[in-house]
Amino acid sequence: MKAYSEAAERNKQPIVEILQKVFANCSKVLEIGSGTGQHAVFFASVLNHLEWQPTERLANLRDLRERCDTCLAVNLSEPLALDIDDELWPISTVDAVFTANTLHIISWSQVCRLFAKVGSVLPNGGVFCAYGPFNIDGNFTSDSNAHFDAYLRARDAESGIRDLEALTKQAETHHLFLQSNHVLPAYNRILVWHKIVP
Numbered sequence: 001m002k003a004y005s006e007a008a009e010r011n012k013q014p015i016v017e018i019l020q021k022v023f024a025n026c027s028k029v030l031e032i033g034s035g036t037g038q039h040a041v042f043f044a045s046v047l048n049h050l051e052w053q054p055t056e057r058l059a060n061l062r063d064l065r066e067r068c069d070t071c072l073a074v075n076l077s078e079p080l081a082l083d084i085d086d087e088l089w090p091i092s093t094v095d096a097v098f099t100a101n102t103l104h105i106i107s108w109s110q111v112c113r114l115f116a117k118v119g120s121v122l123p124n125g126g127v128f129c130a131y132g133p134f135n136i137d138g139n140f141t142s143d144s145n146a147h148f149d150a151y152l153r154a155r156d157a158e159s160g161i162r163d164l165e166a167l168t169k170q171a172e173t174h175h176l177f178l179q180s181n182h183v184l185p186a187y188n189r190i191l192v193w194h195k196i197v198p
């Protein structure tokens with residue numbers, strides 16, 4: 001049986017409605033932490049002007065491959081192994097990066113590394129989109145997010161919902177500037193950064 005996420009099934013439509021706009025002028029998207037592949041399969045089929053490159057840590061790659069193998073969209077690339085901690089990322093040219101529900105799972109040092117890598121793989125004008133729960137001005141945006149954060153930190157002290165301001169500051173050190181902040185259902189957001197090199 002394929003790995004399945006109820007949440008991914010619920011949030012894929014609201015997410016793709018934003019991606020249609022923010023990736024309108026992009027051609028190749030690198031997805032980090034593709035999980036079950038439900039997003040990759042759906043986004044590739046709807047956003048058919050894009051080449052979609054799903055990736056996962058080696059330990060979870062089989063599940064991702066299993067789902068992607070059933071997808072008929074020709075613009076969905078073969079999933080690749082990619083760990084944020086890898087020195088070399090297995091991609092050549094992309095003009096967009098997408099990640100969903102990863103920034104609160106990985107450690108803060110991995111978040112910093114992710115921004116550094118995204119800043120280096122994107123060309124000038126490239127777009128980075130991150131979906132998930134985020135804090136604003138250091139505050140949770142709902143009680144459910146506060147409970148979720150407590151759950152995450154009890155499970156792994158290095159994880160937890162990130163502050164938008166801390167992310168923005170980190171991003172700017174790699175020429176990534178926040179362009180938009182979209183409120184989505186269930187107190188989630190899509191944050192969009194553009195790489196702008198003066």
Ligand SMILES: C[S@@+](CC[C@H](N)C(=O)[O-])C[C@H]1O[C@@H](n2cnc3c(N)ncnc32)[C@H](O)[C@@H]1O
Pocket residue numbers: 005008032033034035036039056057060082083084085099100101102105106110
């Ligand atoms: C909560 S799941 C989200 C999966 C999918 N993006 C979604 O929204 O349904 C977090 C994902 O991050 C991946 N992940 C965790 N640490 C990672 C790392 N160091 N490098 C790459 N991916 C990582 C996990 O394997 C997992 O698939």
